[in-house]
Amino acid sequence: MKENVLDVLMYLFETYIDADEEPEPNQNVLRGELVRAGFGSTEIDRALDWLDGLTENHDSLAFHPQTDSSTRVYSDVERERLDSHARGFILYLEQIGILSPTQREILVDRLLALESPDIDVEQIKWVVLMVLFSQPGQEMAYARMEDLVFEENTGLIH
Template sequence: MKENVIDVLLYLFENYIDTENSSQPDKDVLELELEQVGFQEMEIHKALDWLDNMTVVSPQTDNPNTHIRVFSESEIERLDIHCRGYLLFLEQVGVLDVETREVVIERVLALDSEEIDLEQLKWVVLMVLFYQPGREVAYAWMEDLVFEDLEAVIH
């Protein structure tokens, strides 16, 4: 089974980050558990580095309507039209602000996937929002979107 960094991140998010349990294992214990679950050492290290490099943005101070986002060629190669459209949608409805959108794009590009699909993008958005102070409402809204989509797939 080929696991990648996003799979490790999802496992960590579902089992440690977004839980009521405030006690977190140390890095060595966590790495050992991830290896026992079946993740490869290289993907584990990349995922932990990805989390370590999570950017926290300061609140926006200028008018968000004055910003226009033009995607670079490399971003277009990695984010298809559905992903780019979804980012625009999330920004228009207020889930993402300009700074948080940029953190999401930077974190998506930091994954070792050639192309990111919409489901992976949604999880990255959820993880980024989790780490942003003052974005609890946006996080809750995004969490509902992600899990509502999962329930639709299951049924």
């Protein structure tokens, strides 16, 4: 079975998003469930590391406060991994109020951590959901993003 880290993350997200269980399962429980679901140990380890990165203290992400006329300038590495369509979609999410500048930086960090050679808009949508879900007080932004992920007409205009 050939999966990537995002497949493992999406499985976990879809499995535990509606779970009423508290507290969250520990990594050994998650690892066991993922093995039973057929995922490989390398992808499991990478996905669990990715989740650790999502919940780490993101105060170390350096960015300057934005003004209304500010523009996010992507580095060469970021532009290489996030094509113009992906960067445009991220900008669109900021413009409609789903992502704050801090959340955008967390999103870019987590997208690059996927180590996927090509990152598309569908992948971005799922990672945005995970970022918003991991942050308290983001229920409205999460609900709006969930509508974008599951809407039938994917022809968004931005």
